Amino acid sequence: MTRAFKILTFQASAIAATALMMGVVADMARAAPAAAPAAVTIGNFTFNSPTLTVKPGTTVTWTNADDIPHTVVSKDGVFKSKVLDTGERFSFTFAKTGQFGYYCSLHPHMTGTVTVKA
């Protein structure tokens, strides 16, 4: 009996803990809904993908895979990377909704857009 009780107690605790954890996860999700990071690779003088739609709170990371340096510069002055040599990265977290156009200030024919919507 004692042993069975103990097991039951353990199970109850486990359920409680799981419930608690789920609650925490739910809270986290409410704070930043589905804010899985997003990635854009710069290759062949192109932003891949040139258009990207993310949820508010998403961190987008650009990685330069070209042999030539590039930059990631917001058209509206919202963000601006330093020069990214081969393999270097730049990240920006989009807190607010909206459309964010950007370009490479060295090769301005390279353009992209991040759309942030809930």
Add this chain to the structure above:
Amino acid sequence: MLDDEGDNRRDFLKCMAWAGTGALFAFNGGVGSSIGLDAALAAPARRSRAASFTFLQISDSHIGFNKPPNADALATFREAVAKVKALREQPDFIIHTGDVSQLSRDDQFDDADQILKEAGLPVFFIPGEHDMLDPEGGKAFLNRFGKGSQGAGWYSFDHKGVHFVALVNVADLKPGGMGNLGTAQLQWLRADLAGRPSSTPIVVFAHIPLWTVYADWGWGTDDSAEALKLLTRFGSVTVLNGHIHQITQKVEGHVAFHTARSTAFPQPVPGTAPSPGPLKVVPEQLPGMLGITSASFVRGRERIALIDSTLGA
């Protein structure tokens, strides 16, 4: 120089066989012409007229570049400058048409500066987009190479009757656009050219081509037409650019356009590759790739000839 048509033609054809670190330009009595580096090395120094002179264009040294197809852009730049030093007839000066450095770092500018000093010649610079990458957007370049220039680094000067105009088309580039001169510079150009007789030979140099070579890769300058409009009344205009690491040329009326090779790495012919990134030839092929020579040899009243040579020669 180049006063004997037959010799001239032979020299020209000989030049076609080798190819380029730089182009050597000769002005003869106010009318431009040029000969290749190797021909100049081989030919006895002769000057038929007092006013003739030569100058040399070097471009896209990309000091700091160290990836395929060139692990040491500094070494190839040094070879290019050694070639200039070996010229029997020394040019009056050198113009560097931009992308001196790969990343606008002080050590890269310094390396370029030190090597160019070995030539012992005056050097006139304009920035390429790779020279604008310091946090202050070109200050490092201008502090070192742009003394006395205006705005983003433009200026003009006269040499033996020829008016040289150095333009900057890599500053304040617009999203989705190509090269850009901007209103302030165009206003300055208008004032700079005003009052000059139309018979004045003009040489314009800028980094990105001042005509559209290939829009898909941004190889052109959005507002170049406005600059060219100001130049149409002149009888002899030569436009010298870099940026695309290969020779292209075009003649339109009195205006001859020409782009120089890089001393660092070749880039693909427009549309022949997914991107304008470095053409990754094997090391042995590098001088040979640079060795494809092309020349503009325009006869007549405004005779201008530009011939290029390579490190492989």
